[in-house]
Amino acid sequence: MHSETISPIMSDALVILGAAGIVIPVFARFRITPVIGFILVGLLVGPFGLGRMVYDYEWLTWITISDPERLDPFAEFGIVLLLFSIGLELSFNRLWNMRKLVFGLGALELIITATLIGSFLSMLGQYWTGALGLGLALALSSTALVLPMAGTQSPVGRAALSMLLFEDIAIVPIIFMLGALAPYAQSDGVDNLIDTIWMGLVVVIGMMIVGRYALPRLFAQAARTKSPEVFLAASLLVVIGASLATGVVGLSPIVGALVAGLLIAETEYHAEVEGIMEPFKGLALGIFLITVGMGIDLATIWQNLGMITMAVVGVLVLKAVVTAVLLRLMGARRSTATETGILMASPSETTLIVLAAATDALLIQPGTAQFWQIVTAIGLTVTPLLAMLGRHLGRQVEPIAEIDDTGVDTDQPPVIIIGCGRVGRLVAQMLTAHGKPYVAIDSNTDLIEACKREGYNAVFGNAARVDALDKLGVERTPAVILTMDEPVLAQRITKKLRAAYPDLPIIARARDTIHAAELYRAGASTAVPETLESSLQLSEAVLVDLGVAVGPVIASIHAKRDEFRERIMEGGALEEKPKLRTSTADAA
Incomplete structure (x- = not known):
């Protein structure tokens, strides 16, 4: 069969489903997070891996993805479903109780980290507007990777959640601010930001009012049909509709997904919704991770190995220290501060979005953006390793009762x-x-x-x-x-x-x-x-x-x-x- 008769969507689907069918079982067997596996698959089948050989070996079309942009909508949907599932595990009462952490710890962590990174880059010769954009981008941490590893119930998970929530909220004003700093920016930039904020508040409040009354009835009707397909359709309708509603007024779609999850969490159907959406969330998140791997060019990394290594290590160490110190100052235990700081050290998937916004605003050069995109992709790749290192060092700095040391008589199981x-x-x-x-x-x-x-x-x-x-x-x-x-x-x-x-x-x-x-x-x-x-x-x-x-x-x-x-x-x-x-x- 000739390559021009092959549907690109079909070949991409073959690669993604094949990756999911191979990566998840293999890595689960060795108790390794599949995050690394999906990123390695993206590296292998992407345009910087086997994808660059498609024109020489036509059969590689079936097992490569030559155009990563085709996967962007699916990757974005994975992030939306992740925030939706996080909302299902939360509640409005808990968010209200966390407000001091979100707007205190979260704001301090983002502002201090961005200021330090931006100041350092400015001293290296980067113009101050570009340094600010890079600082804000690199200060962000990965919601998609951190929360599935830390959860939302443990002290580490709660601390990480508060900072990540603030970062998700701050994405919109950050992008507007970068646009306002552009050399060609118009004076109405601030007006657009104000319009987005008030319209976003109206949409969110409207969703909360309507959702409290409409969602229980919607899912009750779906449940009465006793059809999993209808229940799935209702769930997708809610999450996609909420994401589109916030996206239309200029807010991030993930804000709508989070609010939708919070609303459903208040109903008796949250467990069923969470269970029925789990496979889709995992697969969509896998697509996102594959796109991260596609952005890693090993040839470029090898040519700039020294600078990239210093950049990755510098960002990770700075973010880990700032986060850990802030948590200690706010009364967290040494073990919690250490583990959370290291886990939150890597950049975020939204770092790529902010880098793109800074490039479009002419605040940084495309070559500079590509360099930091590679740093971001490497940071995302090593996040599971950071999680393991954080747990190990957390126990070293403040040993607590270990699971292996139960102190019970093994002859009589407890x-x-x-x-x-x-x-x-x-x-x-x-x-x-x-x-x-x-x-x-x-x-x-x-x-x-x-x-x-x-x-x-x-x-x-x-x-x-x-x-x-x-x-x-x-x-x-x-x-x-x-x-x-x-x-x-x-x-x-x-x-x-x-x-x-x-x-x-x-x-x-x-x-x-x-x-x-x-x-x-x-x-x-x-x-x-x-x-x-x-x-x-x-x-x-x-x-x-x-x-x-x-x-x-x-x-x-x-x-x-x-x-x-x-x-x-x-x-x-x-x-x-x-x-x-x-x-x-x-x-x-």
């Missing part, structure tokens, strides 16, 4: 308690009273230290990672008890555990009977709804006070609990009226 808060500690007390060994795991270092001071057997770790529970001996444990007040996270962990260990007893704390039913569907052996238990305890207290014998009261309570459990497992919600629930991060 019960694993996930969560070391109020409920987790109470469960630990009851297990101790009856001579049952346990180990509690939590990703909050402050909680771990408080528990250990009080004599609890607690270790640090992220229970959302199966390998963390593997180190605790989950394959031998008599039971796993989930005590955290984070509904989505509890369902996710329950589903993972049930898939990996079909016979493992899983006892989970539930907010209410609706959440309990979701946990049962995820695979929980027993789900204990707090609202139901409080009603049963009140009933027991009043019956005893009225003179009914304790024995019959306890027997009737147990019978009623069993009856309710059967009804919940069958999908019933008892007499409780469904209500909007907050997302997984409310208790964080």
